[in-house]
Amino acid sequence: MAAYKRDGRKFAMLSVYDCPTARIAAAAGIETLLVGDSLAMTVLGHPDTVSVTTEEMLHHVKAVSRGAGTSMVVADMPFLSYQTSPRDAVLNAGRFMKEGRADAVKIECGRNAAPTVAAIHDAGIPIVAHIGLTPQSAGQLGGLKVQGKTVDTALKLIDDARAYQDAGAFAILMECVPAEIARLVSDALDVPTISYGAGPHCDCQGLVSSDVLGLFDAFLPKFSRRYAELATDIGKALSSYHADVVAGRFPATENCYGLPADILEELAVRLDERNGGRQ
Template identity: 55%
Template sequence: MPRTTAPDIAAAKGKRKIAMLAAYDYTSARLAEAAGLDVLLVGDSLAMVVLGHDDTLSVTMDEMLHHVRAVAKGAQTALVVADMPFLSYQVSVEAAVANAGRFLKEGRAGAVKLEGGRAIVPQVRAMVAAGIPVLGHVGLTPQHVATLGGFKVQSKTAEAAATLLDDALALAEAGCFAIVLECIPAPVGAAVTRAVSVPTIGIGAGPDCDGQVLVFHDVLGLYDRLRPRFVKQFAALGEQAVSALTGYVEAVRSSDFPGPEHSFSMDPQAQASFAALIDRTDDALDATPAKP
């Protein structure tokens, strides 16, 4: 199958639902590929899920590039989108384009994602003009957590919802091929989806979005530090993993592992020669006078 592109995702609006997943390494990308995901987002949420930070602000460009490269190697058909970390695009248009270009050139991503509305339209326009596909992101924008006062539902008032709609329309007009809507009331998600010309990808934005995105570790039940209401766990692999690892520890401590089936044999003649060599070495050591 050919690799999915940003234009392919844009063309899916009104035709089919888009399945997107945030993944952070080669193995998770391979598993997602086998499941048929359309888009793999290397989210800056790796700061929390993979690196153990309390928010997404600490992850660096180099750390993001490291993980984007790994996911790109594992993804043969899915569109890989690199999440631009905090302050990699806000400082200036020139820095934004340069950093975005690194994700395509060095990370082998097919697009980038950045958070914000009308305030970042100049960056979006410049990236698109440079040949860099851009995925927008409005609603709960985790890089603004300090301003927002935490991870809270956004656009709960009519005025705030209207502002979000204006932001989404501006991003679409600036050239974004799709827009993530995070943690907003379902009626707002539906209204934005009807209004914009590009697909919307919801995460806690209701069922009417053109697609949905969740985090690999959340879908599989591997991350328990934060469990938002909008997450649905499709497996409890964290519990299974602890059980399996406990079994491993017990088997090692009881000498049940490794067993004969996990060990390698040696040619009997080679083994006998090895034993004789050891005996000669031991005899030589025994004959060496002790130092005074």
């Protein structure tokens, strides 16, 4: 990632949750794959992200890692897997590296998160620091709202980003931050910045695959963009399948396995012999 920042080249991140999607994303050239805790909502049906567990996240990180190819896999650490202590953070981050085969981890950085970032970094684990809107602590932020809209909060974002860079974060992810502030943050850093709703001036743009593909319809964030409507296409396909089953059009001859005529003839003879033996 550092080379992209140094050379002024843009790159992409995509939040994915399974092996087939990871393979497709990697083949499409997506450089970084984030296994986001958004899967709590987009895959598992929870109302928010805080419900997902470390074990559930590990399950999906393993699947994505198997399909990622040369794309970097970043594991999103879920609520209370790192906030309790730097030691807990290191141990759980290590699980995502050892068991999940991730290349890096990400944590949402609230107040005084620099020691946790430093502990994970000092353990030899690459770490992305997430600032701006941090959904795991949205209650403390007044809800799912844009962050950095005042002078004081904008200055804090810049200071926090610098602190997390100095603590060892190799990239800073900003979510729901005004584009002008994100530009100031990006210009102030030596490490790459990743935008999830932080405008065009970051080094990397990230989106959630379920939004990109039109698979999640509960809401679409302002910063997102649909590139397909797969939920509609899937619905049509499943309706057609159901109609064919009900009407007897499926399975057709080409969907069935058959037997050679001589086997069928021998089977008929044997069945006749059995039936005759019972009489």
